[in-house]
Amino acid sequence: MNKLLEVKNLEGGYSNVKILNGIDLHVNEGEFVTIIGPNGCGKSTFLKVLFGLATHHNGTVLHGNEDVSGWRTDKLVNRGIAYVPQIDNVFPSLSVKENLQMGGVNLKTKELTACIERACNMFPDLKERMNDLSASLSGGERQMLAISRALISNPKFLLLDEPTAALSPKYQQEILANIDALRTEGITVLLVEQNARLSLARSDRGYIFSGGKVVYTGSAKSILDDPNIGDYFLGLQ
Numbered sequence: 001m002n003k004l005l006e007v008k009n010l011e012g013g014y015s016n017v018k019i020l021n022g023i024d025l026h027v028n029e030g031e032f033v034t035i036i037g038p039n040g041c042g043k044s045t046f047l048k049v050l051f052g053l054a055t056h057h058n059g060t061v062l063h064g065n066e067d068v069s070g071w072r073t074d075k076l077v078n079r080g081i082a083y084v085p086q087i088d089n090v091f092p093s094l095s096v097k098e099n100l101q102m103g104g105v106n107l108k109t110k111e112l113t114a115c116i117e118r119a120c121n122m123f124p125d126l127k128e129r130m131n132d133l134s135a136s137l138s139g140g141e142r143q144m145l146a147i148s149r150a151l152i153s154n155p156k157f158l159l160l161d162e163p164t165a166a167l168s169p170k171y172q173q174e175i176l177a178n179i180d181a182l183r184t185e186g187i188t189v190l191l192v193e194q195n196a197r198l199s200l201a202r203s204d205r206g207y208i209f210s211g212g213k214v215v216y217t218g219s220a221k222s223i224l225d226d227p228n229i230g231d232y233f234l235g236l237q
């Protein structure tokens, strides 16, 4: 299998504050990989360092065969990587449509229209809300909008930070099913999730972080089935 992402001994954090203490992780093309772990262990920081939003200190990040360690966000977007942050992931004072348009400022009108159409097909709830202010959306609808906006750049690799946090069980299932379905469009997924069981049930593999390090990795099934790992980490959800 081809590795789309290979991270070796990654150290990073915020300016000179070190949060990640040597992460080794890879994602194969077409995979759905979930990262879980306790609050404050560096999951979001890891995604931010990968996407050029937090500081890379040491170690290597390979995307395809290219060393993209410490690259700027705009260059990573041009390579087909997109990221949905954990919080503040829509512009509340803009309408749903305007949020989507913001994600496609570089697209021609025709392409943008096609991308907005695709978002509407993926999340029919959004179609009804196109002209509403994003501030008026429910938590689930906001996540749908944030994911749709990330997809407008036509990424091949999607990084998602807790897309189902604080959502109702119905929305949790719907959003994870939609993320899973992206794989049929050739999109590889790396997800951070507190709803560990739900997400691992759809994943190929998982990583457990603790204290800025990987403390366990294996098939999603092995994590779900292991009573020791399961009881300790999955109980956090």
Ligand SMILES: Nc1ncnc2c1ncn2[C@@H]1O[C@H](COP(=O)(O)OP(=O)(O)OP(=O)(O)O)[C@@H](O)[C@H]1O
Pocket: 014, 017, 019, 037, 038, 039, 040, 041, 042, 043, 044, 045, 046, 086
């Ligand atoms: N902008 C920042 N500047 C300095 N330290 C930060 C910043 N953001 C987060 N941290 C610290 O980095 C550590 C890891 O935080 P991070 O957000 O990566 O954890 P997490 O695993 O995503 O947690 P959660 O499950 O609560 O989302 C925490 O100690 C946090 O206080």
Ligand SMILES: [Mg+2]
Pocket: 043, 044, 045, 086, 161
């Ligand atoms: Mg986080």
